Amino acid sequence: MRISKVILVACGLLVGLYLLVMLTLSQSLHAFNRDNSNVNLQQLDQRDVIRLDNHWANWLLHYDIVKDEQNTYAVLSKAGFQLNAVSLNHIFSNVILFSNVPLLLLGGFAIGTPFYITRKQQKKLDASLEVVNNETNKLLAAFNITPPNVEQQNTISKLSLALIELNKQIHDQQHKNFISQHQDKLTGLIDRHAYLHHLQSQLEQAQVLKKRQALLFIDLDGFKQVNDSFGHSFGDEVLIQVAQRLTTVIRNRKLNHLAASLGLELNLSRLGGDEFSIFIENLNDDNLAIEVAQNVLQEIEGDFVLGNKLIKIGASIGIAVYPDSAANPNTLLQMADVAMYRAKTDGRGIYRVYSPEMGNKMRRYHYLLEEMRLAMASHSFSLSFQPIVNVNDFSIDYFECLVRWHHPIEGSIPPAEFIPIAEDSNLILELGNWILLEACRQMAAWYNAGMNKVRISVNISGVQLSHIPLYDWVMDTINKVGLPAKALLLEITETCFIEASEKVIADLEKLRESGVLIAIDDFGTGFSSLSTLANLPVDVIKIDKLFIDQANINPKYEKILNSISDLGKTLDLKIVAEGVETAPQFELVKKLGIDCIQGYLISRPETSKDVGSKMISQNINYIAMTGTGVYAPQADKAAPIVQIKAG
Numbered sequence: 001m002r003i004s005k006v007i008l009v010a011c012g013l014l015v016g017l018y019l020l021v022m023l024t025l026s027q028s029l030h031a032f033n034r035d036n037s038n039v040n041l042q043q044l045d046q047r048d049v050i051r052l053d054n055h056w057a058n059w060l061l062h063y064d065i066v067k068d069e070q071n072t073y074a075v076l077s078k079a080g081f082q083l084n085a086v087s088l089n090h091i092f093s094n095v096i097l098f099s100n101v102p103l104l105l106l107g108g109f110a111i112g113t114p115f116y117i118t119r120k121q122q123k124k125l126d127a128s129l130e131v132v133n134n135e136t137n138k139l140l141a142a143f144n145i146t147p148p149n150v151e152q153q154n155t156i157s158k159l160s161l162a163l164i165e166l167n168k169q170i171h172d173q174q175h176k177n178f179i180s181q182h183q184d185k186l187t188g189l190i191d192r193h194a195y196l197h198h199l200q201s202q203l204e205q206a207q208v209l210k211k212r213q214a215l216l217f218i219d220l221d222g223f224k225q226v227n228d229s230f231g232h233s234f235g236d237e238v239l240i241q242v243a244q245r246l247t248t249v250i251r252n253r254k255l256n257h258l259a260a261s262l263g264l265e266l267n268l269s270r271l272g273g274d275e276f277s278i279f280i281e282n283l284n285d286d287n288l289a290i291e292v293a294q295n296v297l298q299e300i301e302g303d304f305v306l307g308n309k310l311i312k313i314g315a316s317i318g319i320a321v322y323p324d325s326a327a328n329p330n331t332l333l334q335m336a337d338v339a340m341y342r343a344k345t346d347g348r349g350i351y352r353v354y355s356p357e358m359g360n361k362m363r364r365y366h367y368l369l370e371e372m373r374l375a376m377a378s379h380s381f382s383l384s385f386q387p388i389v390n391v392n393d394f395s396i397d398y399f400e401c402l403v404r405w406h407h408p409i410e411g412s413i414p415p416a417e418f419i420p421i422a423e424d425s426n427l428i429l430e431l432g433n434w435i436l437l438e439a440c441r442q443m444a445a446w447y448n449a450g451m452n453k454v455r456i457s458v459n460i461s462g463v464q465l466s467h468i469p470l471y472d473w474v475m476d477t478i479n480k481v482g483l484p485a486k487a488l489l490l491e492i493t494e495t496c497f498i499e500a501s502e503k504v505i506a507d508l509e510k511l512r513e514s515g516v517l518i519a520i521d522d523f524g525t526g527f528s529s530l531s532t533l534a535n536l537p538v539d540v541i542k543i544d545k546l547f548i549d550q551a552n553i554n555p556k557y558e559k560i561l562n563s564i565s566d567l568g569k570t571l572d573l574k575i576v577a578e579g580v581e582t583a584p585q586f587e588l589v590k591k592l593g594i595d596c597i598q599g600y601l602i603s604r605p606e607t608s609k610d611v612g613s614k615m616i617s618q619n620i621n622y623i624a625m626t627g628t629g630v631y632a633p634q635a636d637k638a639a640p641i642v643q644i645k646a647g
């Protein structure tokens with residue numbers, strides 16, 4: 001195609017040049033002949049020359065061409081046998097100089113120069129297009145795109161097809177990216193941000209149409225144990241199956257709201273972790289939200305089959321209603337979250353509907369959480385120490401370290417109120433580090449003062465067990481303050497033992513090998529199997545206060561205490577009775593053969609200063625001989641007193 005254009009242009013130029021030269025020469029010769037100009041005319045006899053019909057000059061001149069023995073002539077005029085002629089050599093050496101031929105050549109140059117420049121630019125353009133085409137082909141290969149084949153493709157058409165295919169690919173990729181930005185990668189549900197955006201639009205419509213709507217906040221129960229026991233891959237599979245079951249619930253209940261452009265369900269979201277939410281757009285019946293919650297609980301309580309393992313979990317659900325509970329998405333979600341926490345507090349595996357009373361509790365929660373952060377920064381927490389003594393001679397076996405918080409405005413805040421908040425917010429990690437360090441530092445001082453047969457007891461929460469490398473943490477702390485491992489006892493609740501991972505159990509074994517004692521706290525409240533007790537790395541069993549309170553009232557509790565005492569003897573475990581506050585309780589536990597007691601009958605928790613004054617100052621000689629002190633019951637402590645115990 002390109003060659004044919006060049007040929008046509010060249011032929012056109014040749015034809016034009018021919019016509020101009022022919023016209024110019026003819027006019028010039030005619031003018032010279034007419035005006036008798038200084039042209040070298042010659043008189044020839046027609047009989048002395050030969051006519052040339054096929055001479056090349058015939059192509060340029062409209063005159064007869066003749067030839068004698070010397071030259072070739074163009075005949076300008078004829079009179080009989082006489083010919084007026086001019087030599088062809090003279091024509092091209094003189095006549096052309098006085099004709100339009102120079103102008104013709106100048107015109108040809110003027111025409112040819114732009115053509116040449118255009119042609120050169122075309123070559124550059126073709127080269128640039130070739131480079132662009134090559135780069136486009138690289139892009140096509142990178143995206144694994146094969147454009148359709150078209151016959152007789154030139155560079156421009158190839159580029160056009162390639163750009164069309166690339167545009168399709170980019171559009172598809174943008175669509176995928178848009179979905180990816182609003183979709184949870186694991187479950188395929190919409191994420192929290194997209195869910196809140198959807199809630200905003202729905203609540204605005206509900207306000208105009210005076211509709212009631214509801215939101216369910218779903219939190220899985222026992223999911224952490226799945227992760228700890230079987231690994232995160234199992235946990236991820238559980239979350240995927242939960243998402244599928246929740247999708248089935250909203251489909252069966254006809255609660256769908258599918259985004260046509262995204263292909264995503266907008267009324268179901270994974271908020272993060274093991275938290276999900278379902279939105280009900282039309283709450284025509286107040287019981288609808290409850291019925292959906294019941295369906296969800298039923299679905300999640302079903303067995304999860306993962307490979308050859310059978311997993312069982314549950315869920316706690318909080319329900320918030322628009323406009324009763326809140327009027328904007330974030331607050332509605334927060335109120336449902338509050339109701340969900342109430343469901344967990346009330347026993348798990350149930351649902352609760354938000355009420356203002358729950359809101360007051362949540363505000364109290366956040367207030368105390370913020371105050372606790374300030375208290376940590378200002379060192380407003382303190383430690384108290386309560387002795388655990390032998391029932392026979394009241395010698396001190398160990399001191400339990402208890403944390404106290406004196407608020408500058410509210411005064412003393414019970415540990416039963418602030419410890420759960422610290423655990424729930426993970427602030428217990430920072431607080432626990434401080435408690436262990438200060439308790440060990442205090443015990444190191446008492447140990448160096450002569451109480452080398454006494455231990456310090458520190459409570460460890462389940463949150464700490466999950467987040468801290470227990471062995472390294474404990475050993476680093478006692479080494480830092482110079483406390484022997486044999487002077488430390490760690491108390492862990494029975495429930496935490498049940499949920500402890502293999503790594504935690506292994507760390508506890510290593511600590512025992514180093515000399516640290518391990519105690520089960522609140523024994524009897526965790527509903528653990530007694531068959532597991534023989535395999536746990538423990539040295540001490542602390543019987544929960546509930547059994548002590550009921551033993552003199554209900555004979556069955558006395559029998560349980562007796563069984564625990566016998567079990568301790570069989571397994572070579574030390575038994576401690578918590579909450580001994582009266583003389584009858586003391587006589588009972590002593591009769592049952594329980595080793596040690598703790599309670600207000602012996603002593604309330606006291607500051608380190610009071611302990612030091614009472615023990616070391618007044619019993620320095622006894623401590624020097626025995627390595628311990630004595631805390632005997634006081635006569636005025638026989639009346640029952642309510643004790644609040646904290647970690």
